[in-house]
Amino acid sequence: MFEDLTGKFSDAFKVLRGNGRITKSHIQDCLLEVRTALLEADVHFDVVKEFLLKVKEKALGVKVLKGVDPQQQFIKICQDQLTVLMGSKHEGLELQRKDLLPILLVGLNGQGKTTFAGKLALYLKNKKKKNILLVPADTIRPAAKDQLKILASQVGVECFDSDLSKTPQEIVETSVAYAKTTQKNIILIDTAGRLQVDAKLMEEIKEVQVNLRKYRPEVLLVTDAMTGQESVNIARSFHEALGLTGIILSKMDSDARGGAALSIRYTTGLPIKYLSVGEKMDDLELFHPDRLAGRILDMGDIVSLVEKAEDRIDKQDSESMMQSIKRGEFSIDDLMKQMEMMSRLGSLKSLVKMLPGMQKMGDLGSSEKNIVKMKVIICSMTKKEKKDYRLVDKSRISRISKGSGTTENDVKNFLSQFKKLKQTLPSMMNMFKGKSTPNFNSPLIHKEKKRKKNKGPYGGGHFFN
Ligand code: GDP
Numbered sequence: 001m002f003e004d005l006t007g008k009f010s011d012a013f014k015v016l017r018g019n020g021r022i023t024k025s026h027i028q029d030c031l032l033e034v035r036t037a038l039l040e041a042d043v044h045f046d047v048v049k050e051f052l053l054k055v056k057e058k059a060l061g062v063k064v065l066k067g068v069d070p071q072q073q074f075i076k077i078c079q080d081q082l083t084v085l086m087g088s089k090h091e092g093l094e095l096q097r098k099d100l101l102p103i104l105l106v107g108l109n110g111q112g113k114t115t116f117a118g119k120l121a122l123y124l125k126n127k128k129k130k131n132i133l134l135v136p137a138d139t140i141r142p143a144a145k146d147q148l149k150i151l152a153s154q155v156g157v158e159c160f161d162s163d164l165s166k167t168p169q170e171i172v173e174t175s176v177a178y179a180k181t182t183q184k185n186i187i188l189i190d191t192a193g194r195l196q197v198d199a200k201l202m203e204e205i206k207e208v209q210v211n212l213r214k215y216r217p218e219v220l221l222v223t224d225a226m227t228g229q230e231s232v233n234i235a236r237s238f239h240e241a242l243g244l245t246g247i248i249l250s251k252m253d254s255d256a257r258g259g260a261a262l263s264i265r266y267t268t269g270l271p272i273k274y275l276s277v278g279e280k281m282d283d284l285e286l287f288h289p290d291r292l293a294g295r296i297l298d299m300g301d302i303v304s305l306v307e308k309a310e311d312r313i314d315k316q317d318s319e320s321m322m323q324s325i326k327r328g329e330f331s332i333d334d335l336m337k338q339m340e341m342m343s344r345l346g347s348l349k350s351l352v353k354m355l356p357g358m359q360k361m362g363d364l365g366s367s368e369k370n371i372v373k374m375k376v377i378i379c380s381m382t383k384k385e386k387k388d389y390r391l392v393d394k395s396r397i398s399r400i401s402k403g404s405g406t407t408e409n410d411v412k413n414f415l416s417q418f419k420k421l422k423q424t425l426p427s428m429m430n431m432f433k434g435k436s437t438p439n440f441n442s443p444l445i446h447k448e449k450k451r452k453k454n455k456g457p458y459g460g461g462h463f464f465n
Contacts, residue, residue: 002258006298008037009078016071027059030074042228042259047085047266054081079293085262086289091246091271093218095128100179101186102172102217106205106238109193112250113222114144116276117190118151119284125157130185132157135175137168137208138192148190155281158182168192169207176212197234202241209242218245220273225249228259235268244268250276253283261292317341330422332386336378339371373406377414380404389415 012033016026031052038048058077095101103120107113117134124130134152136145142164152159160178162171172189179187191208194201209219221238223231231249238244247264249256252275264272275285275292317337324330378386380403385391392400392415401408 002041002256002261002296005037005041005258006296008040009034009297012037013071013075016074022059022070022074024060027056027074031056034078038258038262041257041262044229044232044259044263044267047263050266051081051085054084075297079290079297082262082293082296083290085266086287086292087265087271088289090286090288091273092286093246093273095124095130095186097185100176100184100215102176102189102212102215103186104189104191104205104209104212104217104219105222106191106219106242106244107193107222108196108234109141111193111222111224112248112276113193114147114151114190115279116222116248116250116274116284117148117188118155118281119276120274121152121157121188122155122281123284124186124188125155131183133160133175133179133182133184133187134158135160135172135187135189136162136164137171137175137189139164139166139168139171140192144190144192151281158184160187167207168204169211172208173211176215197237202238205242219243220246220248221270222248222250222276223260225252225256225260225275226254228257229263231260232263232267235264235270239268239270244270246271246273248272248274248276249287252285253277258296265289328422332378332381332389332418335418335421336375336386339375373410374414376404377406377411389418 012030015030015033016022034055035048035052038051039045055077058081059074093101093103105113105117105120121132121134125132134148134157136148136159138144145162145164149159160171160175162175164171166174168191172187175187175189189208191205192201209217219242221235221244223234225231227234235244235247247268247270249260249264249272252261261272264270272287275287277283277285321330321334321338324334377400380400381392385396385400392411397408397411397415400406401411404411
């Protein structure tokens with residue numbers, strides 16, 4: 001997410017590094033670079049102007065605090081201003097209703113509307129305990145109904161059997177009556193898209209919207225974050241025609257440059273409510289302006305990372321693993337479980353990006369490859385071997401390597417690294433207990449680093465390096 005912009009912000013801040021005092025000219029030099037970075041990220045010109053003005057005003061007015069690095073103080077000003085530009089705080093859906101809540105999802109074709117319908121249904125069902133009805137109302141692209149039906153069954157909610165020979169307005173009318181008889185709280189309506197904004201499309205949605213007026217429907221535009229300022233224009237057109245209540249930015253996991261996320265709120269006044277961050281049904285994030293500002297400035301987003309972990313990692317599983325580490329019984333089976341838990345959180349690359357200062361970390365592809373290699377080696381081991389790796393002798397190494405399609409050296413390296421990990425885990429656990437951040441200057445870490453240099457009984461390796 002926004003790697004390019006993050007890199008350029010970080011380059012711009014270098015101008016300030018090592019200066020005990022930030023002068024007007026330092027700020028001007030830095031802001032010149034920030035300006036280029038924002039414009040290259042396709043941020044709207046007015047937004048860039050406003051941002052630079054506010055940051056300059058604040059930076060020149062601020063007193064440098066004793067003991068605080070001026071560069072850090074400046075970054076904080078930038079973070080606050082980016083947060084304000086994106087809306088200051090998270091604005092969710094208004095869910096406290098006695099009556100039915102219709103949510104109309106609108107947008108152009110291919111922007112991720114139908115996918116988001118499935119994600120939102122899952123979120124509202126699990127997190128908000130709502131009874132949802134998904135309603136296909138795209139009468140132009142009949143395949144959209146099948147797509148929505150599949151997503152509905154994946155996320156375990158009901159999909160209305162719309163009669164696509166009727167008008168969207170008629171479909172929605174019958175779905176509302178059905179939702180009422182089946183005690184649904186929310187109907188999520190997937191409307192038709194077009195290749196570009198056109199008057200007929202707006203009329204069609206408007207008719208549906210007017211009919212639902214007494215329910216005060218949410219009208220959410222789903223727009224692709226990769227299209228930058230184009231999505232700002234699309235949002236404006238939809239807002240003018242329909243009066244939107246919020247924006248969803250989709251495909252935030254791809255090469256989005258930041259233009260849409262940073263410009264939409266300021267130019268349309270509309271809140272971004274959710275971010276769609278992948279093709280899987282749980283790839284949905286609530287939009288928190290402060291957290292995104294933190295990610296853009298490479299300050300990480302630990303809060304979202306912890307929330308993700310809480311959502312996707314079974315507490316019991318992780319507690320039983322802690323217990324086996326404490327008892328010194330951590331086995332290869334446990335390691336496999338650990339790796340599966342991690343993969344539930346997302347790719348290594350996406351996780352690392354949520355840690356402060358890690359955006360520019362080099363290629364993680366080789367680490368991902370090593371994880372895959374470890375998994376195939378483990379899959380070729382017997383139950384007994386996984387429980388006690390010491391059983392693996394020369395002939396077993398040869399069998400495992402043949403079975404997994406890896407070399408004998410790969411298997412030896414894996415075993416050697418597992419042995420080291422098993423020895424280190426209890427002390428690591430003690431070290432991190434009660435601390436929010438690990439102390440990388442700890443003598444224990446240095447001891448472990450030294451140990452890594454020495455080759456283990458199975459030869460040196462780099463699976464966990
Ligand atoms: P619609 O025409 O607006 O309903 O768009 P779809 O929901 O059918 O999505 C179009 C394509 O984008 C599909 O291939 C989706 O899998 C993909 N897609 C949707 N949302 C995301 C997302 O957040 N990230 C990524 N990478 N792909 C997405």
